[in-house]
Amino acid sequence: MPTSFEIFQALASGLLLGGVYAILGVGFGLCWGVMKVINLSHSTFALLAVYIAYWMNVSLKIDPLVSLFVSTPLFFVCGIVIYRLLIGPLAKRAEELVAASMVLTFGLAILMENAMQWAWKPDPRVLNVSYTGKAFFISRVSIPYTAVIGFAIALVTTSCIYLFLKKTYLGMAVRAVWQNKEGAALCGVNIDRVSSITFGISLATAAAAGVCLSLIFSFNPSSHLGWLIYIFLVVIFGGVGSIPGVLLAGLLIGLITNISAVFIPNAWVNMILFGILATVLLLRPTGLLGQREAR
Amino acid sequence: MEPKQLQGMLSRKFTRALAVVALFIVLAALPWLGTKSYYISFFFLMFMYVSLAEAWNVIGTTGYLSFGHASFFGLGAYTTAMLLSKLGWNPFLTAPLGGLLAGAFAFLVGYPCLRLRGPYFALITLVLNMALIVAMLNFEWTGSTVGLWLSTLPFKPATSRAVFYEVMLLLTAAILYTTYRMWNSRLGRGLVAVREDEDMAMTLGINNTRVKMQAFVLSAAMTGMVGGIYSFYRTYVHPDLMFDINISILVVLMAVFGGTRYWQGPAVGAVILTVVSDQLTQRIGSEISHIIYGLLFILVILFLPEGIMGLLGRIGRKRAPGGSQESPKSEVDKTASPPSVGLNLCAEDQNNGHQGENGVILEVRKVSKRFGGLQALSDVSFQVRKGETLGLIGPNGAGKTTLFNVITGFYKPENGNILFSNREITGLAPHEIARLGIGRTFQIVRCFPHLTALENVAVGCLYAGRAGSRSEALEQAAEILDFCGMLSKGNHPAGKLTLSEKKRLEIARALSIRPQILLLDEVFAGLNEVEVVEAAELVRRMVEERGITVIMIEHVMTAVMKCSSRLIVLDYGKVIAEGSPQEIVENPAVIEAYLGVGNA
Numbered sequence: 001m002p003t004s005f006e007i008f009q010a011l012a013s014g015l016l017l018g019g020v021y022a023i024l025g026v027g028f029g030l031c032w033g034v035m036k037v038i039n040l041s042h043s044t045f046a047l048l049a050v051y052i053a054y055w056m057n058v059s060l061k062i063d064p065l066v067s068l069f070v071s072t073p074l075f076f077v078c079g080i081v082i083y084r085l086l087i088g089p090l091a092k093r094a095e096e097l098v099a100a101s102m103v104l105t106f107g108l109a110i111l112m113e114n115a116m117q118w119a120w121k122p123d124p125r126v127l128n129v130s131y132t133g134k135a136f137f138i139s140r141v142s143i144p145y146t147a148v149i150g151f152a153i154a155l156v157t158t159s160c161i162y163l164f165l166k167k168t169y170l171g172m173a174v175r176a177v178w179q180n181k182e183g184a185a186l187c188g189v190n191i192d193r194v195s196s197i198t199f200g201i202s203l204a205t206a207a208a209a210g211v212c213l214s215l216i217f218s219f220n221p222s223s224h225l226g227w228l229i230y231i232f233l234v235v236i237f238g239g240v241g242s243i244p245g246v247l248l249a250g251l252l253i254g255l256i257t258n259i260s261a262v263f264i265p266n267a268w269v270n271m272i273l274f275g276i277l278a279t280v281l282l283l284r285p286t287g288l289l290g291q292r293e294a295r
Numbered sequence: 296m297e298p299k300q301l302q303g304m305l306s307r308k309f310t311r312a313l314a315v316v317a318l319f320i321v322l323a324a325l326p327w328l329g330t331k332s333y334y335i336s337f338f339f340l341m342f343m344y345v346s347l348a349e350a351w352n353v354i355g356t357t358g359y360l361s362f363g364h365a366s367f368f369g370l371g372a373y374t375t376a377m378l379l380s381k382l383g384w385n386p387f388l389t390a391p392l393g394g395l396l397a398g399a400f401a402f403l404v405g406y407p408c409l410r411l412r413g414p415y416f417a418l419i420t421l422v423l424n425m426a427l428i429v430a431m432l433n434f435e436w437t438g439s440t441v442g443l444w445l446s447t448l449p450f451k452p453a454t455s456r457a458v459f460y461e462v463m464l465l466l467t468a469a470i471l472y473t474t475y476r477m478w479n480s481r482l483g484r485g486l487v488a489v490r491e492d493e494d495m496a497m498t499l500g501i502n503n504t505r506v507k508m509q510a511f512v513l514s515a516a517m518t519g520m521v522g523g524i525y526s527f528y529r530t531y532v533h534p535d536l537m538f539d540i541n542i543s544i545l546v547v548l549m550a551v552f553g554g555t556r557y558w559q560g561p562a563v564g565a566v567i568l569t570v571v572s573d574q575l576t577q578r579i580g581s582e583i584s585h586i587i588y589g590l591l592f593i594l595v596i597l598f599l600p601e602g603i604m605g606l607l608g609r610i611g612r613k614r615a616p617g618g619s620q621e622s623p624k625s626e627v628d629k630t631a632s633p634p635s636v637g638l639n640l641c642a643e644d645q646n647n648g649h650q651g652e653n654g655v656i657l658e659v660r661k662v663s664k665r666f667g668g669l670q671a672l673s674d675v676s677f678q679v680r681k682g683e684t685l686g687l688i689g690p691n692g693a694g695k696t697t698l699f700n701v702i703t704g705f706y707k708p709e710n711g712n713i714l715f716s717n718r719e720i721t722g723l724a725p726h727e728i729a730r731l732g733i734g735r736t737f738q739i740v741r742c743f744p745h746l747t748a749l750e751n752v753a754v755g756c757l758y759a760g761r762a763g764s765r766s767e768a769l770e771q772a773a774e775i776l777d778f779c780g781m782l783s784k785g786n787h788p789a790g791k792l793t794l795s796e797k798k799r800l801e802i803a804r805a806l807s808i809r810p811q812i813l814l815l816d817e818v819f820a821g822l823n824e825v826e827v828v829e830a831a832e833l834v835r836r837m838v839e840e841r842g843i844t845v846i847m848i849e850h851v852m853t854a855v856m857k858c859s860s861r862l863i864v865l866d867y868g869k870v871i872a873e874g875s876p877q878e879i880v881e882n883p884a885v886i887e888a889y890l891g892v893g894n895a
Contacts, residue, residue: 032414098414100551102362103596106544108593109589110589110592118583229425274429277422282419
């Protein structure tokens with residue numbers, strides 16, 4: 001029987017990890033909601049940010065947290081370019097955008113994965129900074145600094161996105177396109193511009209998530225597939241279109257993973273997650289806090 | 296039919312069949328002609344992917360994209376492996392059992408999964424795939440993380456490679472033949488209809504759930520069989536190998552690359568991609584080749600959204616510009632004698648003519664329907680007599696279309712009954728109601744945009760119209776199009792027709808189910824005066840020549856006054872007046888509903 005200490009430890013680390021899942025999910029969900037684009041390369045971009053942080057740390061001795069300020073704006077611009085070159089033209093032509101976007105972004109993921117493999121070799125890597133492995137204690141429960149930093153970045157990013165959507169004029173336009181594209185266009189919203197900015201923001205969050213991930217996990221060029229699964233879990237669980245829902249789902253999934261790992265063999269933990277995901281999909285395809293999509 | 300024409304057609308068909316047989320023989324002879332073992336293995340894999348992509352497209356063509364077909368591949372592989380290693384059964388005989396198990400699994404999970412559409416279906420199949428990997432990794436009995444080693448064939452390696460090659464070739468041929476036949480069958484047409492428009496498919500008598508389930512199970516079973524052979528070929532099974540998500544995704548990419556709207560598309564995609572990836576890997580190493588591979592997907596989906604076959608189709612159409620304009624008569628003539636004059640469009644009285652008193656064919660009794668706080672219909676009751684044309688009018692939002700949706704089974708009413716020929720039809724599914732003989736059109740014109748006008752109508756003939764074969768259906772469809780004055784447009788894609796042509800096509804499609812009653816929802820709206828007169832004439836002929844009872848929702852008053860023998864007026868979900876056109880015009884309640892109080 002696990003001790004209460006073990007459960008508290010699982011609670012703490014689960015919550016911290018959950019924040020990082022949430023931030024991955026927020027950007028992915030934004031793309032899905034606004035553009036009806038399923039971006040299978042979302043986690044590949046996060047992985048690219050991981051490698052950028054790693055490379056800057058190894059060769060330039062720059063702290064990964066500083067790399068955040070390089071890769072976030074870089075990815076934002078990158079997102080706008082990718083939208084203009086690939087996603088936008090695709091959205092105009094494809095009849096089945098969901099399927100088409102999955103094929104296109106998967107192609108992008110293959111391309112990036114192999115480019116990373118070519119640049120950084122397939123070996124697993126770990127990013128070591130001065131605070132890696134250090135922790136502070138609340139009673140006997142250890143809280144690693146890296147997890148706290150990751151969690152803080154996640155919280156700040158999701159709050160920023162939430163405020164952007166709720167409080168700014170552009171954010172309102174994004175929500176308008178999300179709910180009814182034709183209606184928004186009729187009100188003078190430039191769909192193309194809003195979509196490209198959304199895609200940029202989505203990739204910028206992937207960059208932020210990547211920096212968090214680099215602090216917590218070891219990684220190799222194919223790590224992104226595993227992360228993609230967590231993205232699906234979080235977005236579907238929380239509901240496409242609900243930032244608080246995705247945040248909540250991220251935290252819950254972090255908790256469920258870590259707490260069930262205390263009670264059952266590690267390998268079966270994923271089964272629990274898949275079970276939850278299947279149940280949510282079948283009973284409530286719109287997720288915990290999601291709203292029905294307008295047709 | 297001209298004997299020359301027949302001869303020409305026969306010889307063309309014969310040549311094509313001969314070419315296919317010749318190709319098969321050449322491929323079958325390859326291993327015995329001293330071909331390098333590398334190529335034999337390569338062709339084995341190519342055939343495997345051709346089979347997998349074709350099998351995937353059986354369900355994929357409906358727009359339900361499965362991203363987890365490796366589940367069925369792996370189940371087939373493991374069934375075969377287990378029967379071989381635990382019971383020593385011959386895997387060539389047990390591979391079909393693997394297919395059966397995969398099909399059974401698809402049957403179990405299909406119903407809940409196929410209720411989800413678009414990305415959700417793609418995701419749940421992917422999740423299923425991942426869950427199966429985890430389960431298999433933890434399942435001791437199937438070898439868990441260690442996997443299972445299988446015995447090899449009792450031959451020299453070269454011979455055994457050749458045997459596997461031949462078996463896979465045979466299986467591929469069988470799967471190609473099955474999918475080809477299916478594509479042209481009733482099921483194939485139903486799947487296309489589901490892809491194009493699920494709601495409309497139901498009004499033609501197609502049981503969407505059943506059609507999708509059949510396709511899903513068939514697709515899974517074929518995939519499972521291929522998996523069975525593959526496990527034996529590899530002589531080793533492991534969850535990461537047999538349930539590999541990369542297989543799931545590769546198969547989707549191949550099918551999309553080739554074109555999911557064409558039966559041969561996935562096969563073409565599989566052949567091209569296996570060759571390209573093999574050549575690239577050989578020449579420039581795996582990383583760079585994968586980068587190019589990824590780039591290829593991006594370019595193809597950007598510039599060839601309908602895949603390679605879509606491109607070929609476009610080129611073909613450009614080369615023969617007259618090709619699509621020819622009258623569909625020729626297509627019909629190919630398959631059967633000219634349409635018999637006066638083919639009975641109206642469904643035979645399936646209920647032995649129990650028409651109730653005074654020939655009442657449809658009775659609506661106290662029907663109520665509510666949407667949240669809005670009472671769309673309250674206690675609506677009326678009768679429709681056989682052979683009459685009943686006009687249904689009322690201001691916008693009066694509940695007219697809701698009433699149609701309730702009668703045709705799209706909505707279930709909270710209260711009340713609907714009787715058709717004295718038979719209770721409340722709560723039946725739309726396709727069941729269509730099969731009984733109630734046809735409908737849609738307020739906002741709909742069609743299967745990628746099918747020709749003729750094919751649009753033929754789908755209904757195959758399902759609710761009970762045509763025995765595709766050629767019979769095409770024959771009936773041509774007759775119906777002729778009746779609606781649309782025969783000359785038969786080979787045009789429906790999506791490219793003008794509004795008035797689309798409206799005629801919509802009527803033709805509704806006639807394809809041989810309706811006893813036809814519900815027309817604003818068929819005159821948006822037409823110019825000449826077109827309205829023509830359409831009204833068509834409605835009159837339907838009633839007089841075919842004996843069809845018509846209920847029409849209409850706002851074009853001149854037309855509705857001329858067409859209808861009786862009118863019903865709805866306002867705020869209630870019947871406020873009923874009577875002859877003359878009586879209605881003079882009814883103060885009606886004037887009030889339209890113009891407001893004070894003007895009466």
